[in-house]
Amino acid sequence: MIFDPEIFLTQLVNPAYLWGALISVGVAACSLVIATVLGFFLAIGRTSKQGLLRAPAHLYVWFFRALPALLVLLIMWNALPQVFPALRSDWYTPFVAASVGLGLVEAAFMAEIIRSALSSVDDGQELAARALGMKPGSVMRKVVLPQAIRTALPPTGNEFIGLIKYSSLASVISLKELLTTAQVGVNITFRYAEYYTVAIMYYLVIVTIITLVQSRIEKRFLWTSRGAKKNTDPISLSTRALATVPKEK
């Protein structure tokens, strides 16, 4: 049995793979969103001055950093519905279980990324914003977060790629993601090389796209007049007329 290009090419355009790839990306994206939101509050908790907030955040990170993602997925899909009958409903699909499960694990790691990103923002920034009279929420949203996001972006991109790969673990809870799709094909045809090569191709394309999108986003955080988004509303002519010619040079 040698590598059959025809089988490879037929499978390469098989919609099942595309669907599997979309599910992989979908699970990774959903779990990243969950992890980022949860991780943000964990990061706030871990840096809080109040032990009452710090302790649960520490406990969470300690717990979910220790558990293998595979175990969490099995618990999410097999154990939890036994304990909570509400999870036996139709809406609790493998997709939901995988997204939440991986999101919970990932949150422990995102918490660290976000914590260090927040602490990388110069203290003077918060000080200046407070001195202007901005309220605490405003200071966070308009001054600290935009700067922390820039620092958090590259490691978050890495985490996203990691999650794409972690999503293949969800095959154990019968999620038809990319690797499962390949495996199903292999089980029927025993054409390992062709089917796995197709999977390789899809993973490469996915990660390439993520990398491109990431560098696009990072460019928006360059903070120079050239890299800036085009700000369309110019200062009105009447204001420019009011403004006298600058006196220097």
Added chain:
Amino acid sequence: MSTETADTIPTLHVSNLHKAYNGIEVLKGVEFQINKGQVKAVLGPSGSGKSTMLRLMALLEPADRGEISLDGHRIGASDNNGRIAHHSERRLAVQRRDIGMVFQKFNLFPHLNALENVVLALTEVQNVNKAEARERAFLMLNKVGLGDRDRHFPSELSGGQQQRVAIARALVLNPHVMLFDEPTSALDPELVGEVLEVMEDLAAGGMTMIVVTHEVKFARRAADEVTLFDSGVIVEQAEPGEFFDNPQHDRTKQFLSHVH
């Protein structure tokens, strides 16, 4: 003379101000006041507590003891049966709006261009709509001589230009008093002049200003009164002529012999 009382209420008044960090007393009962339109320069060696006094006045840190009043109203804390009750951060935020602060390190927001730095103060703090905020911000940038730099980001501006944007950002909120914490100490010598020029224009325009500085020339030219701060207390206060040419205290003479 019914206006007499209104005129004599100081714009900013601090009394018996105390502050300690880790048990080390930085402020030891400071008495200070400034009236509307006055410019006071505060000199003193590093670590004398002058910057700490400014931070406390700007309500950025709570005082251990003492009172701060703005236009006759106590701010920052209330008296709760003899115990000092510090106001919440949200309440302090509202009180800070009448006090402008300029920092040694400028602290411009690096993710916003010069105009947006000034706009943010208006939209977030005074709820001015975006269009109006942009017009007002532009006029303020123009006032500090940066009307042609509105699209530049802080990383694309010189230190002197950054500090002028920072002044515009504080000024656009129409504060009752402006506090300057060594505004030219982080600047290259050739950029000091443009910042001092803006500050002198402000002073001439009647702005109430407290300026912590090492610029003796500025203090002499622009200040109504010069204060020497040392070891957490005010040593001497006098008009510039008196202060520099005929200092009363030995500590002042000693300090001036170093900076002259």
